[in-house]
Amino acid sequence: MNCTKCKTKAVIGLPRHNAAFCKGCFNGFVHDQVARAIKSEKMFGKEDRILVAVSGGKDSLALWDILLKMGYRADGLYVDLGIGAYSEQSHTKVTKFAEAVAASHGATLHLHTVEQEAGAGIKELAQLIHRPTCSTCGTIKRYQFNRVAIEQNYDVMATGHNLDDEAARLLGNVLHWQEEYLDKQGPSLPASVAGFAKKVKPLYRLSERELAAYAVLNRIDYIVEECPMAKGSKMLQYKEVLNRLETESPGTKQTFYWGFLEKQSKKQPTATTMTEKDRAVLHPCASCSQPTTAEICSYCKMMARAKTVVPR
Amino acid sequence: MQVQLSHPARTVEVKGPKKVKDLLRELNLVVEAHLVIKGDDLVTEDEMLYDGDQIEVRPVISGGSPRFTFHVSRAKNELHQM
Numbered sequence: 001m002n003c004t005k006c007k008t009k010a011v012i013g014l015p016r017h018n019a020a021f022c023k024g025c026f027n028g029f030v031h032d033q034v035a036r037a038i039k040s041e042k043m044f045g046k047e048d049r050i051l052v053a054v055s056g057g058k059d060s061l062a063l064w065d066i067l068l069k070m071g072y073r074a075d076g077l078y079v080d081l082g083i084g085a086y087s088e089q090s091h092t093k094v095t096k097f098a099e100a101v102a103a104s105h106g107a108t109l110h111l112h113t114v115e116q117e118a119g120a121g122i123k124e125l126a127q128l129i130h131r132p133t134c135s136t137c138g139t140i141k142r143y144q145f146n147r148v149a150i151e152q153n154y155d156v157m158a159t160g161h162n163l164d165d166e167a168a169r170l171l172g173n174v175l176h177w178q179e180e181y182l183d184k185q186g187p188s189l190p191a192s193v194a195g196f197a198k199k200v201k202p203l204y205r206l207s208e209r210e211l212a213a214y215a216v217l218n219r220i221d222y223i224v225e226e227c228p229m230a231k232g233s234k235m236l237q238y239k240e241v242l243n244r245l246e247t248e249s250p251g252t253k254q255t256f257y258w259g260f261l262e263k264q265s266k267k268q269p270t271a272t273t274m275t276e277k278d279r280a281v282l283h284p285c286a287s288c289s290q291p292t293t294a295e296i297c298s299y300c301k302m303m304a305r306a307k308t309v310v311p312r
Numbered sequence: 313m314q315v316q317l318s319h320p321a322r323t324v325e326v327k328g329p330k331k332v333k334d335l336l337r338e339l340n341l342v343v344e345a346h347l348v349i350k351g352d353d354l355v356t357e358d359e360m361l362y363d364g365d366q367i368e369v370r371p372v373i374s375g376g377s378p379r380f381t382f383h384v385s386r387a388k389n390e391l392h393q394m
Contacts, residue, residue, distance in 0.1 A: 001356040011354045020356060057374060164373070212347055212372035216354050224318055226374035239373050243344040 012213045015250035023217050030214050033205040034066050041188040043200040048155035050074040051197075053145050054097075054109075056090030058215040058222040059160030061097050063203055065220055067158070068105040074158070076102060077148050079141050080113040082121025083228065090223045097220065110152070112144045118306045123229065128309045129302060133229045136302065143299035146290060149197035161187075161201040164208040167253040168238035170260055183274055186261065192278035195291045207246075207253065208239070313361055315339075316368040328365065333357035336369070345373050 001010045003022040010020035014029075021029055037043065044050055050067060054060040054076040067074040078094045081087050098109035118125050118140075126136040149157045166185065173181050187201040203211060215222050230236070245252045284290070285297035292298070313328050315335070326335060332348045332355055348355050349368040361367060 001358050010356050013356045013358075058372075059374075207344075208374070209344055209347065209372045212370065213354055216347060216349060216370070224370060230374065236373060240342075240345070243342050243373070246344045247342050 011217065012210075014210070016207075016246070016254060018250075026213065026217065030206060030210065031066060031070060034070065034202050037187060037202050037205050038200075041186070041200065043158075043188050043202060044072070044156045046071060046073075048073065049153070051110075051145070051149045051152070051154040051157045052076045053141070053157065053159045054078050054094050055160075056093040056223045057160070057226065058212050058220070059162055059165075059203060059208070061093070061160075061220050061222050062211045062214050062218075063158060063160040064097070064107075065101060065218060066214075067202070068102060068107060073107075075108050075110065075154075077110040077112070077145060079144050080111065080115070081137060081140075081227075082113070082115040083123060084121070086223075086225065086228055087121070089225075093221055093223050101220075110148055112148070114140060118303060120306070125306055129305045131302070134233070137229065139298050139302060143290065143297070146195075146197050150195060150290075154197060156198040156200055158200050158202055160203055160211075162203045162206055162208050162211055163253055163257060164239050164242065165235075166201070166204050167242055167257040168235050170257055171238045171242065172234065182260075182264070183277075186264065190275055192275040193282050193291050195284060195289060196278070196282075204257070205254075313363050313365045313367055316366075318369075318371050326367075328361050328363040330361050331357070332359045332361060335361060335367070339369065341369065346371055 001013055001020045002008065003010045003025050004019040005025040005028075006022060008022045011023055012026055013020040019029075050072055052060065052064045052067065052074050054064055055078070064074060064076055076094070076098060078091065080091055094109065098107070102109065114125070115121050120128065122137050122140070123133055126133040129136070145157055145159075148154075166187070170182075170185060173179075173185070187204040189199040191198040206214075214220075242253055242256075278291075281293050282291040285292045285300055286295050287300040288297060290297055290299070296304075313326055313330075315324050315326050316322075317324060317339070324339075326338065330338070333343065335348070336343055336346060336357075343357060347370045348357075348359075349370060350359070350361065350365055355361075
């Protein structure tokens, strides 16, 4: 198989684009897809300061790498969840990348350690406060990413969600008719109220396989094993089903998710509506001032509960 | 050839010569969810693999083998969080 562009030996075939690329042309393709995403969704400009949420996995490290190579001002934030060997390994991968790659672009890595603030790792904490681990993790990560973005004056927060993540999430929301979540499935969420950072997903045009290939080809050392807490997750089943469809019928995932985005954009000015909705229901948390629908935000409630049950 | 697999980590012996796409089919793995690495190099589905090659089949989907028992409340929780 030869590269569609330069006719040298290809390293990856992309059936959904009816193309194959060598390493150089594939990197060009990846950067082009991210550039298109940034431009079409008005995510950020060259002067903006971007905070990338990095986990040590392929998507977030690839995102950080791509943004830096494209000349953006992107720093990283790693949240150490305290999941034994998994967290130790992922922390090491992130630190190594920050030192070997990001530092040469003048970028820095921020770190938040759950155990330092909560007194326990995520798994123990979830058990002690009787909440599902993934829910506890989600609340902590969303809160900390937003906190650091606001406190350190970043213009936008970027996550490594890819086409597979978004297509699987859309499938789940449609299967359960969770229409109320569809408005927030866009790749660019505005800073709707004071205290909320703008959130973007620059990788939504790239599949999980393409991002893994980008990481392998560019020698990005990422953690192949995913979080042990995610085993058995419904999202993995949706991804598996979508990949079977994609293999039989290339382009299924992008048709599904991009088609949804196109319909949403024609329906109404979503960003304005979302902003209006948020402004109507959100106000500062009485404890920490981050926006919440309740008097005390779920993160502060969780930490207050942790202080009463976690042995110090 | 020695083929290294993940989730769980294991090595299996497969007889060559064989094309990448045939190796994946034999292992009952979906192309869209895997990369095949020969030595240090990524290879396409039409690449021929031979006995003596060191092969890694790397899953690209984050996470372990999906189970098929699940509660709607958990799914809603996961979807809401993403």
